Amino acid sequence: MTQKHVTLVITHALRPEDADQYEAWLGKIMPVAAEYPGHLGANVIRPADGQGAWNIIIRFDTLEHLYAWTQSETRKQLVDEITPLLAEGDHTEVRTEAAFWFTPPSPHVRQPKQWKQFLITLLVIFPSTNLVPWVTGALFPALQGSLLLHFINDACVVALVVWLWMPIVTRLFAGWLKKA
Structure with a gap:
């Protein structure tokens, strides 16, 4: 397996x-x-x-x-x-568990406060979930309202968040995330 x-x-x-x-x-x-x-x-x-x-x-x-x-x-x-x-x-x-963004792998590194994790995640998710449907709707007008377009939107948002936005944003805000 x-x-x-x-x-x-x-x-x-x-x-x-x-x-x-x-x-x-x-x-x-x-x-x-x-x-x-x-x-x-x-x-x-x-x-x-x-x-x-x-x-x-x-x-x-x-x-x-x-x-x-x-x-x-x-x-x-x-x-x-x-x-x-x-x-x-x-x-x-x-x-082998799911990928993580905020959990430090060593015990002597403090995990950011949950409200900071919430704000960083919202900072990434909100624009992605609003911009991606706008772009895909313009690219695929025949698919408007379809389950396929929703799937494409979700796949694009997840890919952007995991491989682009979250690594960039967590790096940019690393100092703020570490502060108490």
Whole structure:
């Protein structure tokens, strides 16, 4: 049996002075990971002020595709490059539950307040659910009011939220989300 939509959570502990070098390394490894079959997207949760835990969340469509990436010689070589900066090594965890946006994978990273999660989600959902039907209605006027057009609208909204808007908005508002 194949598990769908698996998430790889990678935690790297660094000293704050190594952040720039680590960011450069992320810029190198992330595009390589994205080329692997089944890659659905990645997010980076940068450490809160005074902390050194970086969390990288990478989603794959199947467990087999995730393992193809994690066990690849390419990933091993890239991790070897950054290992001297890692205080606690390359800690990975596979999660098979639904993808998450706000739940930090390590206990010492505080989860944003629920009202902030609500506002960020509303900020993304409201314009998407209003703009997508307007665009699809103009593109497919013959489908107005049909179940097929509703399905197309829903699929577009979910895709935009998961792969475009939520990663952008959570990155833009990361500082605000971390504040008490």
